[in-house]
Amino acid sequence: MDSSRRLPKVSAHDLLEIVRRLVVSKGPLPHAVRSAVDELFLLAPIRYYLQNYTQKQINAFATHASRYLELYYPTGSIEISHTSRYSHRTGKSELCILATRNLASGTVITELKGSMANLTEEEDRELKRTDLRNKDIRRDFSVIHSKSMKKNHLFLGPARFVNHDCDNNCELFREGKYITFRVLRPIAIGEEITAHYGDSYFGRKNRHCLCETCEKKCRGAYAPDHTDDDIPSDSSFSDSDDSDSECDDTPAIGPDNDVRQRQLNLDERRTRRGVYAVVNKEEDQSDESDDEDGNVVPLAGATDIPSPGEIEMVTEGDANSDLTSLPSSRAPSNCNQAGPSRLHTSASELTPISRSTSSLSSLSSTEGPGASPASKAKYQSIISTRRQKVEAAARLSTSTSTPPTEDSASSRRVTRSSVSLTPSKPKGEQKGQSSVGSTPTPRRSDHAKAKEEPKLKKDDSDPRTLRPRLSTTVTASEPAKEGSSKPEIPRGPDGKPLPICATCRSILPVISVDHKIVWGLGLEKESKKKREKQNCPRCMRHYAIYGEPWPRRLPLPGFASTFTPTPREEMTPMESTRKVTHKVLPVLDRKIAAVASSKRKRSSEEADEEEEEERPTKKHKVLQQLLPVKRVPIPLPEGQKRKRGRPRLSSLPRTLSAPAPAVKVEDDEMPLHPSGFKTQGRRMNGRFERKVSEPSTNKDYDSNSPPGRAQRALERERMKQIMEKDSKRGLSDGEIGQVAKRGRRDDNEPPLKKVFPKRMVSGRSGNLFSRPNPMSFAARAWANPLVSDNGSSDDDKGPDTPEDSLSPPAIVTVELEEWERGPSLIVTAPAILPAYKPSPFSFARRRWSSLSASPIDEQMKSTNETRPPHGMERILGNGCSSSISTRPTGYAKWVSGNDMYTSEEEVRARSPIQP
């Protein structure tokens, strides 16, 4: 056992879905529970958690889980709920067990199971250390101490949430490794199930007990002279001290000990696998005895479970607890074996009982076969005080159970625990009936006759941050009052109304974890409207699971269920009746992996779709703001169906009811392509197809754009020729300059177009043009071919940069469209072609540096061969400028002037200046 282990983090939603499917599942309970366990085992965190455990341990886990899942079945009679009764001591919100139906005395609450796991000495020590070492790990286990074995056992299962009350309404039984409870007196819906831990569990004579009985009697921790001196602290968890337990045998509460204890029958036999019969020690030691189907081991390592009567609850963190020595359980020798059968109740039985005498008497009639007085005597509590022993003996002699009377109910008192006493019922129904939902247990008539409890002394000085206690006492007459007038609003000691649950009318709890309040604080301050709608966590959870208001678990006859749980998406990879074996684990793994990957795929596809939907939305944001447009679904081509999800919505309406507002295009803005943009094709799955890039043939479009480098080079070349002509004609330098300025070299030639650099809108690019540096110079030069210089052709040759000579040959990759794709075509330029990094900087460098021709050009000249452009730009030997334009798609094009050609030859052929 790894006491510091982290628990698997399972999504609450996943768990809720499993439980919801369980509650609506048809068929026998074990089958439904088994299916739910199978589903649980499909959850990745659970699988991850179990991966290192043995088969036996995995089975034990399955059994353990089934005990909890079983509670939710609609026929179940208990639920786990919060209680804040002990929070101020433990610092955490504790749990308790509440009845979800009326329980007759003698009823064995079969689903309230517990089991004990052996703790090795090392594990025991480890548990004690855990708290000190890992403060963030809350110890949430109970320990039972076996006096005869002098060792501790881990108490597991829902039974471990049964709290102690000095006047308990249930008693503990043990069968084999299981522990369960039998009802001692009628319990109403919502009432807490309590047991007796022992006379000295909470200190000597339970002087630190916080139970409701002690509260009412001003005893235990509520005693006027109570001191916190020896209150056990969580961190001082230690082995129980048995020393004074033998002598401390006085029951805290109960009748006089004048009834002689009877000899109880130890040979009680089990009639079926269950938890309500007592077995003898020999039988108890056999491991297989409690296996339902021969393969379920209740808990790992549970081999030497103590015999009945040898166990005691060991307080968590109780260093000083005085543990009571318990005698062996004995059942009467004349006992029959017939045990109580599982409770079968209809939805109508789920109505909370009334506290009126008539309702209470009806409780007796609900008693099942297991509730017969005779059956009561068959079981012996394993945690017994002297009072209980006396009572057990008394029960043997008298076969009648005393149902609570009106008087008994009158002694109920509302506390601030997780549930309230306020008689009520779920909204809109059960009018005139009391909601029980209360922690306080019904008093026996003898106790009930006790005088009005004195006001609690500790109330005012109580430093806890819990909801204040009520200052009023709820009496049995209240239900009657309630029927006629408004239900009484519970009030705190300050007279202010306490927030109550809209459904069960309990006082809303304050739930805290590690001394931090996580729920319920500040609810008093909410507006009246909000407060009236507020439900307690228990009722909220109940509704989430059953779709019915608490405490109903099934829809009313004639009404359909208000919700349908998500159907199981994947079948469990094993038969629900089969055990979880290591063989099936790989199958489960594969299944989980498949589910996970399909989920991932689905979510990525959905993300894609959403992105697609989003993109145009952003693009046309302005338009959308101007026009309140309605998103319309895009009609799919006939015969095509959208596979799943909501219909695709166009971000823009295809048909706008109002004409689109005119968008003014600024003159200096890039004009739209006259032929418009081609719509990009879409694939079946809605994704865009690749754009088919075509060479631009529209010269108008190109002519509007600034001249390219090739064009500028061409212009320079022309200029050079004109100047040469002029000089031949004998023009002076000044005249030549004027011609150049005039931009007219020949009457037949079109005027040179002066293109000013475009002003960049923002950022560094804007500065580029305003600051005199090589960068801005280069940019200007690129943009404007008429930047005056002496027209030296040397300029055009460009310098040879170190990169040029060192760089590896450029590789031009020509990609073909999918449809025309063979293998990718890679065109490798001649080895001499140096790489060129096109940047204003390198351009400037070339302009400013040496004017000599590069060695490459020299070589070219000498071999008289043409070669691909010098990087992005070079002056060809024939005076035609060409460049490579590499589009992002990887298409290579020859560009000359404004035109684009597919080959160098074409460039040369179409060059206006032929050699």
Ligand SMILES: C[S@@+](CC[C@H](N)C(=O)[O-])C[C@H]1O[C@@H](n2cnc3c(N)ncnc32)[C@H](O)[C@@H]1O
């Ligand atoms: C077996 S557990 C019961 C379940 C427990 N409430 C929980 O949520 O884990 C025993 C613990 O419950 C609390 N408890 C139960 N009954 C109590 C009582 N009468 N007085 C004080 N603490 C009690 C103590 O913290 C005790 O250690």
